[in-house]
Amino acid sequence: MKLSSHRFDPTSLREYDIRGIVGKSLGDEDAYAIGRGFATFVRKAGGTRVAVGWDGRVSSEHLRDALVDGLTQGGLDVVRTGLGPTPMLYYAEATLEVDGGIQITGSHNPAEYNGFKMVLQHGPFFGEDIQAIGKLAETGDWSEGEGQVTDFDIEDDYVNRLVAGYAGGEFKIGWDNGNGAGGRVLEKLVKLLPGEHHVLYAEIDGSFPNHHPDPTEEKNLADLKKLVAEKNLDFGIAFDGDADRIGAIDGLGRVVWGDQILSILAEPVLREVPGGTIIADVKASQALYDRVAELGGTPLMWKTGHSLIKVKMKETDSPLAGEMSGHIFFRHNWYGFDDALYAAVRLIQAVRVLGGSLTALKDKMPALVNTPEMRFQVDESRKFAVVDEVLDRLEKAGADVNRTDGARVNTPDGWWLLRASNTQDVLVARAEAKDQAGLDKLLGQIDEQLALSGLVRGEQAGH
Structure with missing residues (x-):
């Protein structure tokens, strides 16, 4: 050409x-x-x-x-x-x-x-x-x-590097590759891991015949949940279409969300890097930041976006970072890029070190109620302006606001977030509270702010 x-x-x-x-x-x-x-x-x-x-x-x-x-x-x-x-x-x-x-x-x-x-x-x-x-x-x-x-x-070199120094113990694990590009690597990887492994949809097929390859949407984990239940497995791990994002479920089929995976991974890392900076994006739970602090680490809230997080990790010499969307970045014993296959290996190791049960680790996590990521269409020319209007009003009202990436508002009931997507003409909102009544209040605050800018939290946009 x-x-x-x-x-x-x-x-x-x-x-x-x-x-x-x-x-x-x-x-x-x-x-x-x-x-x-x-x-x-x-x-x-x-x-x-x-x-x-x-x-x-x-x-x-x-x-x-x-x-x-x-x-x-x-x-x-x-x-x-x-x-x-x-x-x-x-x-x-x-x-x-x-x-x-x-x-x-x-x-x-x-x-x-x-x-x-x-x-x-x-x-x-x-x-x-x-x-x-x-x-x-x-x-x-x-x-x-x-x-x-x-x-x-480079495939065999890469697989061997994934398991170099592995110390993970014997688990029964279900894997869902979702017909994504990680299939061949995953099949080689599980042969090198001890324990019992059951792999779904390892065949790489760009038409994705079984389900959409996005483990952050719970409906895409249905087959993995069934596998874990039927074979009485310890837990399940899923990947997105190009295996740079991880999803996980415990032995009871409950989703272990991106920020919860990060809180589990952080504990062994902080034992080796005391006081280390652990970065998560603005969509992550307050429970994660509290847990990192409790473990003696330095929690850092940063902007959503894998490129932005990689830059911040270098700047702060952070050993570990992650996003709600399941991008997990290790600089500790790795190269600083987001790798779901490597994150899976480290998750298995962390579960072994922290008592041997992902279900028990999930049980110990604070019970919070939160919304999924809510996305709604807004005109491209308005999306950043709306967030600025909301920030101005909140600051005038004396609210407790973090402006790292959009508006993240702390209240006695919990927190809510409104930010503009960098990649689409959508606004993204999320809220988390201790109970449903608190969550309803937070959603009311989001709706009120949107209404003041002439918007309704209406039809949710797809990815």
């Missing part, structure tokens, strides 16, 4: 990645232009070689070929590391002699989507950098050259 310039569909250039519907807002020409633009960035930074990985979606190999075309014509050598989960590409970028990496993946989006997640010199490539790829494409001001393509199968 040869293009002298290119214009992207503006909806495809997101905050943390480039993503769209294949054939509508994303295609081979976009992939080529991304390659040319990324090559220009890497060359400017003095780099010469990048890794490329891809997921199991129907469109991924097509997009890969166009991307590699663009990268090599931009003067970079490309090492193709194979079909697999996003963290396998991150691992390749962290350990091979390369200056960056790109994973082609639609993550947990429906089958017709695809996209690109990028890393430059071991750091996330996002925000203004992604916008700059768009500007470079419009002018065609790209680097030129003739790069070489090689293949390097």
